[in-house]
Amino acid sequence: MAKRLIAAMVVCLVSSGCEENPAPEFQSMSVDAPGTQPNIDLVPKPCLDVHTLEPGSTLPRRLTNDEYESSIKDLFGLDLPDGIVFPPEEEALGFDNNARALQATPLHTERYMYAAELIAQAATEDLDEQMPCTANEQADGCLERYLDAIGVRAWRRPLDALERTALLKLYRGAVAAGETHREGVSLVITALLQSPSFLYRVEVGTPSNGHDDIVELTNYEVASRLSYFIWRTMPDDALFLAAENQELVTDAGLARQVDRMLQDPKANAGFWHFFEQWLHLDGVENLDRDPRYYPDFDSASARAMKADAKAFIEEAVWSDGGTVERLFTRVFKDGDDPADVRRVGILSHPAILAATSKPNMTSPIHRGIFVREQLLCTALPPPPPDLMVVAPDPDPNLTTRQLFEAHSADPNCAGCHQLIDPLGLGFEHFDAIGQWREIQNGRAVDASGEVLATTDINGPFYGLDELAVRLATSDQVHRCVTTQVFRYAMGRGERSEDGCTLESVYESYVDSGYDFRALVKSLAMHPNFRHRGGAGR
Numbered sequence: 032m033a034k035r036l037i038a039a040m041v042v043c044l045v046s047s048g049c050e051e052n053p054a055p056e057f058q059s060m061s062v063d064a065p066g067t068q069p070n071i072d073l074v075p076k077p078c079l080d081v082h083t084l085e086p087g088s089t090l091p092r093r094l095t096n097d098e099y100e101s102s103i104k105d106l107f108g109l110d111l112p113d114g115i116v117f118p119p120e121e122e123a124l125g126f127d128n129n130a131r132a133l134q135a136t137p138l139h140t141e142r143y144m145y146a147a148e149l150i151a152q153a154a155t156e157d158l159d160e161q162m163p164c165t166a167n168e169q170a171d172g173c174l175e176r177y178l179d180a181i182g183v184r185a186w187r188r189p190l191d192a193l194e195r196t197a198l199l200k201l202y203r204g205a206v207a208a209g210e211t212h213r214e215g216v217s218l219v220i221t222a223l224l225q226s227p228s229f230l231y232r233v234e235v236g237t238p239s240n241g242h243d244d245i246v247e248l249t250n251y252e253v254a255s256r257l258s259y260f261i262w263r264t265m266p267d268d269a270l271f272l273a274a275e276n277q278e279l280v281t282d283a284g285l286a287r288q289v290d291r292m293l294q295d296p297k298a299n300a301g302f303w304h305f306f307e308q309w310l311h312l313d314g315v316e317n318l319d320r321d322p323r324y325y326p327d328f329d330s331a332s333a334r335a336m337k338a339d340a341k342a343f344i345e346e347a348v349w350s351d352g353g354t355v356e357r358l359f360t361r362v363f364k365d366g367d368d369p370a371d372v373r374r375v376g377i378l379s380h381p382a383i384l385a386a387t388s389k390p391n392m393t394s395p396i397h398r399g400i401f402v403r404e405q406l407l408c409t410a411l412p413p414p415p416p417d418l419m420v421v422a423p424d425p426d427p428n429l430t431t432r433q434l435f436e437a438h439s440a441d442p443n444c445a446g447c448h449q450l451i452d453p454l455g456l457g458f459e460h461f462d463a464i465g466q467w468r469e470i471q472n473g474r475a476v477d478a479s480g481e482v483l484a485t486t487d488i489n490g491p492f493y494g495l496d497e498l499a500v501r502l503a504t505s506d507q508v509h510r511c512v513t514t515q516v517f518r519y520a521m522g523r524g525e526r527s528e529d530g531c532t533l534e535s536v537y538e539s540y541v542d543s544g545y546d547f548r549a550l551v552k553s554l555a556m557h558p559n560f561r562h563r564g565g566a567g568r
Contacts, residue, residue, distance in 0.1 A: 083531040088564035090130040091231045101264035112149040130522040147224035151217040186228035188251035246565045250274040263301035321391035340382035354545040359503035376499040381465025388463035395455030408511035453481040513537045532559045
C-alpha cells in the first residue's frame with residue numbers, strides 16, 4: 032500500500048515538472064527548443080551597466096542521467112545497480128542539461144520508481160553500519176538521526192518539519208504493517224529518491240529586497256547550483272557546511288568555495304562533459320569508417336582518439352598556464368617526438384576531424400558548420416523545406432574541393448554555403464580520420480579558405496594553422512566561449528535580459544588572459560548567478 036501511495040505521488044509531481052513556483056513562458060522559446068537555433072529576437076540587448084541585477088527566468092532543472100548517477104554515487108557510495116536504464120536526454124543548443132529539453136515523461140517516472148527501489152535495497156544492505164543504534168535507542172529513534180543526516184544531502188537542503196514527519200510516518204506505518212526495520216528504511220529512501228526535491232534542482236528562493244520580480248536563491252540552492260555547474264554532482268560536506276553557515280550569500284564566502292571547487296579534480300572531470308558536448312566529442316568512441324577507404328580504422332582507434340582528445344584539452348586548459356587561447360594554438364607533441372607543427376590546436380585533433388567527417392570522406396559542410404555554430408555562435412537557418420540536398424559520393428578522379436564546388440554555385444544553396452564551405456575547405460589537409468595528406472586522388476590538396484560575416488576575423492586563410500591563430504585571438508570567438516559556458520551553467524539559452532551578465536563575465540575573462548577557470552569563477556560570482564527571475568519575468 033505504501034509503495035502505491037509513493038508511486039501515485041511521484042507520477043503527479045515528476046510529470047508536473049515540479050513547478051511549485053513556475054517560471055513564466057518566454058514569448059518565444061525557440062532558443063531553448065531541442066534541435067532548433069536561437070531566435071534573433073532573443074539576442075541579449077546591449078548592456079548599459081554591467082552591475083545590473085537582472086537574472087533571467089529559469090525552469091526547474093531535472094537531473095541529467097549523468098548527474099543522477101554521480102549524485103547516487105556521492106550519496107550512498109554506490110554505482111547504479113544493473114538494469115537501471117533511463118531514456119536518453121535530448122540536446123538543446125548543444126547541451127544535454129537544458130531545462131526545457133529535460134521535461135519528464137511517464138517513462139521517466141516509471142524508470143525513476145524502479146531505480147529508487149533498487150538503489151534503496153542496495154543502500155540498506157549494510158544498514159547497521161550506516162545507522163548504528165545506541166543501546167537504549169529504539170529503531171525509529173535511529174531513523175530520526177539517519178533521516179536528518181541523509182535528508183539534507185538527498186534533497187540538498189534541510190527537511191522541514193512536515194516533510195520529516197511524513198517520512199517518519201511512512202516508516203512507522205510500514206513497520207506496523209509487518210515490514211522489517213530494514214524494509215521500512217528502504218521505503219523511506221525510496222520516497223526520498225522519487226521526490227522532485229531529489230530529481231530536480233529546485234530553486235524556490237526568497238523575494239529579493241527592492242525587486243518584486245527577482246528571487247534570491249537560498250544558501251543551499253546556491254550550493255546546489257554551484258556544485259552541478261562545476262562538479263556535475265551534488266555538494267560535498269564542505270559546501271553543505273558553507274550553506275549551513277550562510278557563507279554563500281557573501282562574496283568572500285562564495286569565492287572561497289569556488290576557488291576550492293575549481294582546484295578539486297572533480298572540476299576537471301565535470302567540465303570534461305562541457306568540452307565533450309561543446310566540441311562534438313561525445314560519441315567519438317563509437318565512430319566507424321568505411322573499410323574501403325580506411326581499412327586500418329577500428330573501434331580501438333576511435334576510443335584512442337577520444338582519450339587523446341581528453342588529455343589534450345586537460346593539458347591545454349587545466350594545466351598551469353592553460354587558457355582557452357592555448358586550446359586553439361597548442362602544437363601537438365607526442366612524448367619525446369618532435370612537435371608536429373602541421374597540427375595546431377584542438378581543431379586539428381583527429382577526434383574533431385573525424386567527428387566532422389562522413390564515414391567515407393571529409394565533409395567541408397560539417398566542418399564549416401562546426402566552426403560557425405560552436406566557435407562563432409552563428410545561428411544558421413535550415414535549408415528550404417522543398418530543397419533536396421544530396422551530398423556527393425567520393426570520386427576517384429576529383430578532390431573533395433572539386434566535388435563541393437557545386438554548392439556555392441547553386442543559387443538555392445549559395446547563401447549559406449558561402450558562409451560554410453570556405454571555412455570547411457580549409458581543413459582539407461586532414462582526411463576523415465585526421466591523417467595529414469598532401470595529395471588526394473593524384474591531385475595536390477588545396478586547403479585555402481575564407482572567413483566571412485564575422486566581427487573581426489574576415490579574410491582568406493590557408494590551412495588550419497592559420498585559421499587556428501585567427502580564431503584564438505578573435506573577440507567573437509571568445510564571446511562565443513563565454514556564451515557557451517553560460518548556456519551550460521544556466522541550462523538555457525541566452526535571452527534579452529542576459530546582456531549585462533554576459534558582458535561582465537566576458538570582461539573578467541579577457542582580463543584574465545582567457546583563463547577558463549577565471550571565466551567559470553566570474554560567472555559563478557556574478558550576482559545574477561545567485562538570483563533568478565520571479566513571477567514577473
